Amino acid sequence: MTTVVTSGVFSSTNPAISPVNGVGTDYIQWGSAGSQSGYQFRGDAADVQLGGTEFVIGTFIHRNKPTTVSPDQFDVQLTINVMFEDGSTTDLNFSFHHNETPNSTGTSPADDDLVDLQTFIHPQPVTVDGKQYRAVLSGFKRNGQIVRQFRSPEGGINFAEVVCMFALDEPDVIISGLRYQGTSAGQADEYVEIFNQGGAPQDLTGWQVEAKPTGYSFPFPPGTVIQPGQRYRVYTNENHPEYGGFSFSSSNEVWRDQGGIARLVADDGFVVDQSPYLDKGFNKTGTP
Numbered sequence: 001m002t003t004v005v006t007s008g009v010f011s012s013t014n015p016a017i018s019p020v021n022g023v024g025t026d027y028i029q030w031g032s033a034g035s036q037s038g039y040q041f042r043g044d045a046a047d048v049q050l051g052g053t054e055f056v057i058g059t060f061i062h063r064n065k066p067t068t069v070s071p072d073q074f075d076v077q078l079t080i081n082v083m084f085e086d087g088s089t090t091d092l093n094f095s096f097h098h099n100e101t102p103n104s105t106g107t108s109p110a111d112d113d114l115v116d117l118q119t120f121i122h123p124q125p126v127t128v129d130g131k132q133y134r135a136v137l138s139g140f141k142r143n144g145q146i147v148r149q150f151r152s153p154e155g156g157i158n159f160a161e162v163v164c165m166f167a168l169d170e171p172d173v174i175i176s177g178l179r180y181q182g183t184s185a186g187q188a189d190e191y192v193e194i195f196n197q198g199g200a201p202q203d204l205t206g207w208q209v210e211a212k213p214t215g216y217s218f219p220f221p222p223g224t225v226i227q228p229g230q231r232y233r234v235y236t237n238e239n240h241p242e243y244g245g246f247s248f249s250s251s252n253e254v255w256r257d258q259g260g261i262a263r264l265v266a267d268d269g270f271v272v273d274q275s276p277y278l279d280k281g282f283n284k285t286g287t288p
Helices: none
Strands: 002-014 027-030 037-043 045-048 055-063 073-084 089-099 113-117 126-128 131-142 145-147 149-152 157-167 173-179 191-196 208-212 217-219 231-235 259-265 271-278
Touching: 002 027, 002 037, 002 055, 037 073, 045 055, 055 073, 055 113, 055 131, 055 149, 113 131, 131 149, 149 157, 173 259, 173 271, 191 208
Parallel strands: none
Antiparallel strands: 002 045, 002 073, 027 037, 037 055, 055 157, 073 089, 089 113, 113 149, 126 131, 131 145, 131 157, 173 191, 191 231, 208 217, 208 259, 259 271
8 A cells, every 4th residue: 555645737728728727727617707617626635555545536626617619629638736745746648528519507417427438457557666567547437436427517626536547457346336236117216237347458359247146147248348437237127328338238137136146257258257246146045
């Protein structure tokens, strides 16, 4: 474990936008005077567990006012300076894509500005205590959920924690979440979530998620790749493109409320990870 202190500046936009000010500072603004929108980054101090454990590297703030800028979609580059407890420092470069949606009264989600993470992996390895790691942004953390698209309501000051990890330069896919008690009809909104906490992509061709003891399985489609810091969810009977769009397409319960086991199985049959819940997956007779 190591302790880090962070700060950040917005170094440029691509393409160049007009009008704009604050380039080279922690608060970049665009649009006409008196009605400027902008990004702000606040650094943080954190104890960091190396090797794929997520931590908050800072806070992202979008001060969203009705404004106009040309062009209305552009990338904003953020440079985060990380100081380690031994006094060494490194700069991490990431990119955000901004969509300045048409301004209106802000009464529906269609009015929200959209911010997407474009660059998830800092291109150069980071050396900490003599080992090399990849700096990976997992996304924006809001209301306990980590997402890769930040929806920013018009006319507000909207916050999200920016979540990062220092991962080894190899894939490491785990089961990171399981919702086994749904709220919609037929428990369609239940899901299992997998997460790549490594620093390299993993091809999921031939991999599958298994539900014990109900016997359901979901094979990932050929060519499915999970990137570093990315999360996929397999829902019981819903489609969520922001999490890969995967579903068991089952009108019946996949994750029984009495308990069970979620398993992630590789193409060679090896159980990569498993997550028991409640009674740890066994019924009264001890059968999984």
